[in-house]
Amino acid sequence: MTVTTRQQRFDVIVIGSGIGGLTVAALLSRLYRKRVLVLEQHFTAGGFTHTFERQGKFHWDVGLHYVGDMGEGSTGKAVFDYITNGNLRWHKMPDPFEKFVYPDFTFEVYSDADRFQTDLIRRFPGEQTAIRQYFKDVQKAAFWFGAHSMLELLPVWLHPLLRRIVRYFGAIARQTTQQYLDRHFQNAQLKALLASQWGDYGLPPSQSCFGIHGLIVTHYLKGGWYPVGGAKAIAQSIIPVIEQAGGAVITQRRVTEILLKSGVAVGVKAQNTAHSKADLETYLAPIVVSDAGVFNTYIKLIPPSYSLAERQKIQAFPKSSSMVTVYLGLKIVHNN
Ligand SMILES: Cc1cc2nc3c(=O)[nH]c(=O)nc-3n(C[C@H](O)[C@H](O)[C@H](O)COP(=O)(O)OP(=O)(O)OC[C@H]3O[C@@H](n4cnc5c(N)ncnc54)[C@H](O)[C@@H]3O)c2cc1C
Structure with missing residues (x-):
């Protein structure tokens, strides 16, 4: 040719x-x-x-569907403002911006981390200590992901220190999400609830890394935004x-x-x-x-x-699951 x-x-x-x-x-x-x-x-x-x-x-x-970290003053918004020359606007999704629906219960998530935590404690009072710990651990897990990704980009003289930090946070982040949930929580409903966002990263709790779970959970703690247009x-x-x-x-x-x-x-x-x-x-x-x-x-x-x-x-490297997405157009039929 x-x-x-x-x-x-x-x-x-x-x-x-x-x-x-x-x-x-x-x-x-x-x-x-x-x-x-x-x-x-x-x-x-x-x-x-x-x-x-x-x-x-x-x-x-x-x-x-939605993007987190797009509030005024956030890093995500600053990056998007830079690469679009300020020409992309974001619409904040109304609260509750997320709803986890299970056959026997529904839980609404508001764009406020404190409220998310309080709502969970109100519903599962016996697990209060573990819930508080969970909100700290997802931050640590997300930090591990960032530090791990940045490692090779930073000057070599910083590597030993950074490696030690990565190892320290890796103890939390490198387990599966299911391992973390089983070790810290008793209530099956609560475990299911906390794993609800796994659809965002595509692997069920038994196969996903808690570091990625933490990254996604913290990404949406302040809510979701959608690009205007x-x-x-x-x-x-x-x-x-x-x-x-x-x-x-x-x-x-x-x-x-x-x-x-x-x-x-x-x-x-x-x-x-x-x-x-x-x-x-x-x-x-x-x-x-x-x-x-x-x-x-x-x-x-x-x-x-x-x-x-x-x-x-x-x-x-093992292949991940394939996914097929069906896009449906619905015709509304009005009776009478
Ligand atoms: C169903 C679904 C829903 C999602 N929802 C969200 C969400 O709500 N919020 C969120 O933050 N993220 C969401 N994500 C994740 C997010 O969309 C992706 O992580 C992100 O868009 C990936 O961007 P990328 O640039 O890495 O890859 P891609 O978007 O896959 O871009 C890669 C591009 O490379 C092109 N390409 C590949 N090979 C070649 C080649 N040989 N020559 C030329 N071009 C090539 C492809 O055509 C493609 O356009 C979702 C993902 C999916 C699949």
Whole structure:
């Protein structure tokens, strides 16, 4: 197959236009005035934040339900303000913003951590001490996740100290959510209630890491927000920031290979997904960032001829559960 090389020069290529890819692209555009090219295989940018409609009357967000940490003064809001140049507004969800519905009871969650705790204690007074401890432990677990993720980014001289901190908090965070709940609580209803948000991270308590559970729980302690204009407003407000710095977001381009020269990424090959018979295109840039996931990046996009120590480990990593989402449009039938 012929390969066409695109002449336009970019400083960075980002594979995939999910929120991860768009955030990296916008940060590089604003902080360092880099010309960033984002290549997206789908015909709409945004990854799990994109939306679609049918028949002009049914509209679906493919992923987003709510985002935490978007109040004034929060880090999340500051990051979004920066990458959208202040062009994305957030609507706070009304209280109670979350409702856990079980066959024999319902529990409403308000956007106030103290109230969440008090409401739990009122309902399960015998477990008061464990409930108070739980609210401290989810913070510790979330801190562990942050420290663990930051470890490699910080100067090497800080690593020994940080490793000790990570190990200390890891004692709480590295157990499964079920282990934590079984060790601290007696009441089965309360355990179910506290595990309710597992749908947000996709694994049941017996398989999920308490560190991730803590991260999600603390993320929503102040409530939930939704982007004004729907999830699509996220990509719509980030893309102009990338373009203003001379970058571009091109959809319908599936990256098929990361090009390497002497072990260094120098560009990508991409397929135009609108024309499967079209020539492969080559895009060159001295930096390539992938938002296509670890498996796709290391196993599918980096050629097998390039030896990678991590490849075997990644291949052996257990696959997570598959998920199918059905988007329903409901017709309301009025009797009488
Ligand atoms: C059903 C569902 C509901 C969710 N609800 C929420 C919520 O309410 N709140 C919340 O905070 N989070 C929620 N999430 C999680 C959140 O949406 C995701 O964590 C986040 O959007 C992931 O972003 P990402 O950039 O990592 O990946 P993605 O959004 O998956 O983006 C990756 C992009 O890369 C593209 N790509 C992959 N391979 C290639 C290739 N070879 N060439 C070119 N492009 C490629 C893909 O098409 C995709 O657009 C939800 C997720 C799901 C699935």
